Amino acid sequence: MFYVSLWLSKLYLFLTKNKMNDKAGSLALKLDKNFYRHIKKPNIVIAVTGTNGKTTTCNFLVDLLEKSGYKVTSNKEGANFLPGIAKALMKGVTLFNKAKVDIAIIEFDELGSKKVLPLINPTYIAVTNLFSDTMKRNAHTDYVFSKINEGLPKDSILVLNADDLISSQLGQNNKKIYFGIDKLKTDTKVNHSLVQDIRVCPKCYTPLEFSYFHYHHLGKANCPKCGFTNPLPKYNLTNIDYQNKTITINKEKYLLVNDSLFNIYNELLAITILKEIGVKNINESLKTLEIVKTRYNKIKIKNIEVISQMAKGQNPIAVSRALNYAKDLSGNKEVIIILDDIYDYEALDRSEVMSWIYDSDFEALNDPSIKKVIIGGFRAYDYKVRTLLAGVAPNKVFTSRSEVDTYKYLDLKKIDKVIIIHDIYLNKKALEIISKIKGELE
Amino acid sequence: MKIEVLYSEVANLYGDLFNIHYLEKTIPNLTVYYTSLNDKPKFVEHKIDLIYMGPMMERFQEVIINKLKPYKKRIKELIENDTIFLITGNALEIFGSKIDDIKALGIFQYYSKRDFSYHHNSCFIGEFNDMKIVGFKSQFSYTYNNKNNFIKVINGYGMNEQDNNEGIRYHNFIATYLIGPFLIYNPPFTEYLLKLLKYDGNIAIKEAVYEAYNIRKEEYLADNLNFKH
Ligand SMILES: [Zn+2]
Numbered sequence: 001m002f003y004v005s006l007w008l009s010k011l012y013l014f015l016t017k018n019k020m021n022d023k024a025g026s027l028a029l030k031l032d033k034n035f036y037r038h039i040k041k042p043n044i045v046i047a048v049t050g051t052n053g054k055t056t057t058c059n060f061l062v063d064l065l066e067k068s069g070y071k072v073t074s075n076k077e078g079a080n081f082l083p084g085i086a087k088a089l090m091k092g093v094t095l096f097n098k099a100k101v102d103i104a105i106i107e108f109d110e111l112g113s114k115k116v117l118p119l120i121n122p123t124y125i126a127v128t129n130l131f132s133d134t135m136k137r138n139a140h141t142d143y144v145f146s147k148i149n150e151g152l153p154k155d156s157i158l159v160l161n162a163d164d165l166i167s168s169q170l171g172q173n174n175k176k177i178y179f180g181i182d183k184l185k186t187d188t189k190v191n192h193s194l195v196q197d198i199r200v201c202p203k204c205y206t207p208l209e210f211s212y213f214h215y216h217h218l219g220k221a222n223c224p225k226c227g228f229t230n231p232l233p234k235y236n237l238t239n240i241d242y243q244n245k246t247i248t249i250n251k252e253k254y255l256l257v258n259d260s261l262f263n264i265y266n267e268l269l270a271i272t273i274l275k276e277i278g279v280k281n282i283n284e285s286l287k288t289l290e291i292v293k294t295r296y297n298k299i300k301i302k303n304i305e306v307i308s309q310m311a312k313g314q315n316p317i318a319v320s321r322a323l324n325y326a327k328d329l330s331g332n333k334e335v336i337i338i339l340d341d342i343y344d345y346e347a348l349d350r351s352e353v354m355s356w357i358y359d360s361d362f363e364a365l366n367d368p369s370i371k372k373v374i375i376g377g378f379r380a381y382d383y384k385v386r387t388l389l390a391g392v393a394p395n396k397v398f399t400s401r402s403e404v405d406t407y408k409y410l411d412l413k414k415i416d417k418v419i420i421i422h423d424i425y426l427n428k429k430a431l432e433i434i435s436k437i438k439g440e441l442e
Numbered sequence: 443m444k445i446e447v448l449y450s451e452v453a454n455l456y457g458d459l460f461n462i463h464y465l466e467k468t469i470p471n472l473t474v475y476y477t478s479l480n481d482k483p484k485f486v487e488h489k490i491d492l493i494y495m496g497p498m499m500e501r502f503q504e505v506i507i508n509k510l511k512p513y514k515k516r517i518k519e520l521i522e523n524d525t526i527f528l529i530t531g532n533a534l535e536i537f538g539s540k541i542d543d544i545k546a547l548g549i550f551q552y553y554s555k556r557d558f559s560y561h562h563n564s565c566f567i568g569e570f571n572d573m574k575i576v577g578f579k580s581q582f583s584y585t586y587n588n589k590n591n592f593i594k595v596i597n598g599y600g601m602n603e604q605d606n607n608e609g610i611r612y613h614n615f616i617a618t619y620l621i622g623p624f625l626i627y628n629p630p631f632t633e634y635l636l637k638l639l640k641y642d643g644n645i646a647i648k649e650a651v652y653e654a655y656n657i658r659k660e661e662y663l664a665d666n667l668n669f670k671h
Contacts (some may be wrong), residue, residue: 353563
């Protein structure tokens with residue numbers, strides 16, 4: 001059945017011209033129950049998961065490897081579960097099941113570890129980080145940690161974040177390689193974020209002593225009682241030069257792709273993996289690397305810079321990073337926030353838990369450079385309460401039930417920048433807002 | 443006025459500490475003690491007006507039971523003397539008789555069972571003292587055999603799949619599985635709590651919280667919605 005499965009799913013993929021869905025993968029799995037066992041896997045399989053940054057890291061890896069001359073297959077055009085991964089593997093072989101790529105880059109869902117990993121037996125398993133996430137799905141970090149741990153094949157090499165005292169503890173019996181960011185000028189001695197997913201020693205429950213925080217719980221800590229501390233990184237990022245756009249890892253300089261620390265971690269992880277598999281001339285490929293435009297986009301309309309920043313709604317870390325990013329941008333700004341879960345709101349058995357906004361750093365909006373906070377969507381009133389409790393003056397906070405109509409509250413004559421923080425599924429609305437702003441200005 | 447927050451370094455899973463931040467914004471000259479796992483609770487030797495504890499990852503429940511065990515008699519005495527306790531999320535399980543096979547404080551006879559293969563999420567609306575109470579649940583466990591009901595369910599889950607009541611109310615011991623900043627979502631209840639605290643000022647940003655509350659209340663009262671799925 002395997003060849004029927006392979007050929008028909010390849011034919012389907014050819015006829016449908018590689019649409020952004022996983023039907024070809026579902027078809028392959030339906031026709032051969034042991035598809036995963038039969039399909040020839042490339043020499044190197046790299047699986048990537050974690051709360052934040054897994055998609056961007058995978059995109060970086062695919063781009064960088066292709067630019068370095070490797071043949072790569074990946075599930076970036078599909079979902080991060082069994083059918084999407086089957087499709088990726090199927091694309092990586094010839095009609096006679098011979099590997100035609102060198103490497104597979106597989107993003108997988110944290111909760112899918114047990115189902116996915118034994119089937120693909122990755123050479124490397126990279127975990128970006130573990131944070132509080134969409135509570136509906138992911139409950140809490142203990143839960144996600146145990147879910148990842150239960151699927152780790154014993155021969156896979158783990159690539160882990162040394163600055164994360166949660167995910168760095170994964171895979172007790174696996175070989176591990178750590179990456180990390182050293183103390184930076186922008187670090188803080190106290191954590192200014194609401195969420196800090198680890199505060200006490202996991203061994204003896206004594207409060208941890210942090211010598212610095214990069215953000216949230218990422219940083220360096222030790223337990224005064226039992227000595228528990230961060231592992232030492234093999235790939236150590238020691239300097240970020242924002243002016244000359246470079247980062248230094250193990251004394252070598254690399255081009256900086258994006259200046260948010262959030263994305264610097266993704267770049268560091270990608271470079272770590274490239275170094276491990278022996279890729280040369282990484283800088284040559286970094287020159288033309290970009291973040292996908294739906295995730296982050298910046299355009300200049302007349303004198304105003306309009307920035308759209310995607311942030312997964314219900315994910316307090318992603319939203320906190322986006323809010324802090326807005327605060328740290330230079331100039332006078334107005335911020336539009338559209339983060340509602342539109343699918344949940346349409347469901348009669350809805351279960352949207354809105355408490356995540358109280359884990360997100362809306363306090364960042366309480367900054368003199370932010371002139372207005374404009375919130376769009378059916379939950380705008382909840383966000384308004386949150387923003388007021390963050391200390392933002394009531395005359396700076398505006399709400400609109402329609403996401404697109406938020407643009408009406410902008411005061412475009414008085415500001416330098418508009419930042420639109422939007423959910424993954426509200427990308428279209430963000431684009432509409434941008435075109436409305438264009439209309440106003442041109 | 444004095445509030446003690448117990449073990450917030452581990453018992454603050456879903457923005458729950460904003461219950462306390464909201465009271466801080468509301469009540470001037472409020473003193474809040476944050477008691478950590480290695481500290482002796484303030485309530486043991488001092489008069490505290492409100493004792494708060496929020497939800498936590500399950501492994502910490504056992505740790506906290508062991509921390510509070512030496513003060514069981516004192517906790518009982520405080521409850522009988524009408525000290526206000528506000529306990530949210532799975533922190534309430536600590537005060538029952540057991541959680542699975544773990545012996546809990548045994549202050550109440552109810553018991554709790556976990557099921558890590560099923561993570562329960564739902565919206566909620568219910569009624570207490572003619573007030574509508576709205577909120578959210580997110581949990582791995584249910585509680586059974588509770589005799590001291592707090593909120594009557596209108597739409598959503600109670601303490602377990604069968605129970606039509608949510609939360610615990612005994613003297614001024616008030617506990618609920620509703621997570622997050624329960625007090626911000628429920629301004630009428632917060633005003634009731636302020637009365638218990640003998641404070642007669644207004645709640646913070648009253649207009650905005652009432653606006654959000656009224657919108658949510660109307661939404662959740664709709665007949666076609668089913669939170670019990
Ligand atoms: Zn320790």
